[in-house]
Amino acid sequence: MQNQDVDINDQKFEFSSRTDQKYKYCSLSYDDDDDCPYSFFDDHSFPPLPMFATTSVERRKLKQQQTASVVGSLRYDYYQQTCPQAERIIRSSVRDLFRKQPRIAPALMRLAFHDCFVEGCDASVLLDSADGIHSEKESPPNESLKGYDVIDIIKSELEEACPGVVSCADAVVLAARESIVLAGGPFYPLKTGRRDSMTSFAEDATFELPSPQDDLAKIIESFSAKGFDEREAVTLLGAHSTGVVHCKFFINRLYNFSGTKTSDPSINSKFLSFLKSKCNNSAASLMSSASKSRPPSQLISASPSPSSVVVQLSSTLVEEPAIKMDYEGPGESFGTLYYRSLLQGRGILFVDQQLTAGEETKTWVQAYASDVSLFHKDFGSAMMKLSNLGVLTAPMGQIRRDCRKVY
Structure with a gap:
């Protein structure tokens, strides 16, 4: 042909x-x-889109030189001969689990972002600590990450069908795509053939991942270091359209903004009252001293099959006071409420509200608030680009049988 x-x-x-x-x-x-x-x-x-695989300064030049050839070695239907049902398995597993626990969708989106933004989409975020490995899970920005068990389930299904063939890195980005579709977002094509990292990058995760408290300059700097422009930064943060955010990530905006012992003046007054009703200052602050050894709650009953398997949708932290990002309830198109809220001074996280503080970023907030189709198209493109950051391909890396450890 x-x-x-x-x-x-x-x-x-x-x-x-x-x-x-x-x-x-x-x-x-x-x-x-x-x-x-x-x-x-x-x-x-x-x-x-041009792909950039940048991380810490000392690796940036080498990563950028390698990116074009590495991305070029990915291809559509990579597993067509070795595991033709791979993407079908991932899709079915995510959909089966989503029916029982819709919270897996934002969890898988965030998991993919945190993996790809640190040393590329190599499943390094899935590794547990072991000899010679300091897990990224233990870095402060990743303490509230969830979805590890979902990837374990998907991987077990893949291993049963095609042992040692499909990488954890591909499973993460493909599961995130299915989650975005289930949350009402766009579908986008993805090449496959990623390999899994043999190490973890906890220190890089601590310093490279965007913070909920970042101002606009820091947001632009963080995304620019990965090859994303301001438009793409605004687009990718639209993933905050869904999910749950813990009060500790914005409690300072409500009670002690920038050490002033007052609220962030950029917050809409009625919305401020609403947030305070959900996030009591003393209750939220207690969580910082809570034990991290508390067993996670089981949200789905146990069984060998994905249709009724355990999903411990929990992080390394105990459950904390939180608010849904889609606080007005379901029914809003993916992205629409988020951007409209920012224009009304009703961004939950400081990092989100900061998108209205710059001329160019605010222009895109306004555009996406009024045109969900434009947002979906741009979001799909940005996710394609994110999913190709710093990937490993053969002969680099490995195919892990267990996503939590190297062999």
């Missing part, structure tokens, strides 16, 4: 055939073609 170049916004995106590629993907991943969200080829396509 001859290749066909598709013109997209004056750029070229090469696929064998628009129709054939669509149904080829659907046949591999979906039981019913009617369920396939591959509108990518029907309505619009995402242009190839």
Whole structure:
């Protein structure tokens, strides 16, 4: 079959055939073609974006030099010969678990971001501490990460079908994509063939991941270091449209903003009262001294199959006072409430509200608040780019049988 170049916004995106590629993907991943969200080829396509694999300063130059060749070695349907049902297994597992516990969707989105933003999409965030390995899970920004058990479930299904074939790194980014679709966000195509890191990067995670308290300058700096511009930073933070945020991450905005012992003046007054009703100052502060050894709560009953398997959707911390990001309830399109709220001074996290503090970033907040289709298209493109950050491909890395440890 001859290749066909598709013109997209004056750029070229090469696929064998628009129709054939669509149904080829659907046949591999979906039981019913009617369920396939591959509108990518029907309505619009995402242009190839420049990929940058930057981390700490001393590795940045080498990573950038390697990125083009590494990303080029990824491909669509990478597992077609070795595990053709791989993406179908991941999709089915995520959907089965989502029906029982919708909270897995934002958990898997955040897990993918935290993995990819630190040394690239290499599943390093999944590793437990061991000899020679200081787990990223133990770095402060990752203490509230969840979804590890979900990846364990997915990986066990993949190992049963195709032992030693599908990487944990691919499982993380593909599971995040399915979660985004389930949360009402866009579908986007992903190449596969990532390999798993043989080490973890706890120190990098501590200093490289964006903080909930970052101001606009720091936000731009953090994302720029990974090759994202201001528009893409605004886009990716739209993932905060869903999920739960613990009060400790914004309690200072309510009671002691910048050490003033008053509230952040940028918060809408009525919204401030609402937040204070959900996050009592004394109750939230108590959580900092809570024991981290408390057993996590089991949210789904045990069984060998994903349809009724244990999902301990918990972090290394105990349950804390929190608020849903979609506090007005379900029904809002993915992204719409988030950006409208920022324009009304109702951003929950300081890092979110800061997006309205700059001329360019505010322009994109306004655009996404009024055009969810534009946001979905940009979000899909940005997630494609994020999912290709600093990936390892053969012969680098390994395929872990257990995502929590190297062999």
